[in-house]
Amino acid sequence: MPRAVDRQQRRDEFVDAFLSIVADGGLEAATSRAVAARGGASVGALWHYFDTFDELLAEASRQVSRRAGRRRDARMAANRGLTALQVLLEEFFPLDRTTQDEARVLIAFWGRVAHHEQLRDVYEADSDEWFGCVRRCLREAVEDGELAASTPVEELTAVVWHLGVAGQTDSVVFHPHADPAQRLRVVWTVLAPHRPSPECSPVRAGPGPRGGAS
Numbered sequence: 001m002p003r004a005v006d007r008q009q010r011r012d013e014f015v016d017a018f019l020s021i022v023a024d025g026g027l028e029a030a031t032s033r034a035v036a037a038r039g040g041a042s043v044g045a046l047w048h049y050f051d052t053f054d055e056l057l058a059e060a061s062r063q064v065s066r067r068a069g070r071r072r073d074a075r076m077a078a079n080r081g082l083t084a085l086q087v088l089l090e091e092f093f094p095l096d097r098t099t100q101d102e103a104r105v106l107i108a109f110w111g112r113v114a115h116h117e118q119l120r121d122v123y124e125a126d127s128d129e130w131f132g133c134v135r136r137c138l139r140e141a142v143e144d145g146e147l148a149a150s151t152p153v154e155e156l157t158a159v160v161w162h163l164g165v166a167g168q169t170d171s172v173v174f175h176p177h178a179d180p181a182q183r184l185r186v187v188w189t190v191l192a193p194h195r196p197s198p199e200c201s202p203v204r205a206g207p208g209p210r211g212g213a214s
Helices: 007-025 032-038 043-049 053-076 081-092 097-113 117-143 153-173 180-194
Strands: none
Touching: 007 032, 007 043, 007 053, 007 097, 032 043, 053 081, 053 097, 053 117, 081 117, 081 153, 081 180, 097 117, 097 153, 117 153, 153 180
């Protein structure tokens, strides 16, 4: 009898193949033929598990978001406020090879969202999660006195979010001239006027141990 195939596991294997190709040769190398070959299957078999390239790209985007989210949550677990925000930003900004490769997938996916309405739910769910994490960190910072009570949390959340998106985009479009670590430092510059005293500063004024790899 033929071996039963776990459909989700096989989809995950093709997504892993796609991501590994992007890591090795960039997004342009991740053709359907290359993904199928690295996944140990024919092109026809690949499209048995995915209806379109957009579906494969959307699943890859979800996988990237899940992986980054797990790293983020594990590192943020023991922190809150500005310290937690620093940790979050180190996963948000593409500061090393892993996050740079992930940014390539995300930017490619974002570029297709504008023309494919069915992909927007994936984008919005991912954006809402990270946006919410930034908001929570800033609210905690206000609660803990790291930021002034008058701090406009919603507006600053939007600013930090857009700086993160810009950092990811620049790392793909302008690499190797982009400097996401510099944008990370801009976040602390934006937050500085809302700190109640010079003594109340983030743990690090610039990128952490993962910085400087752009």
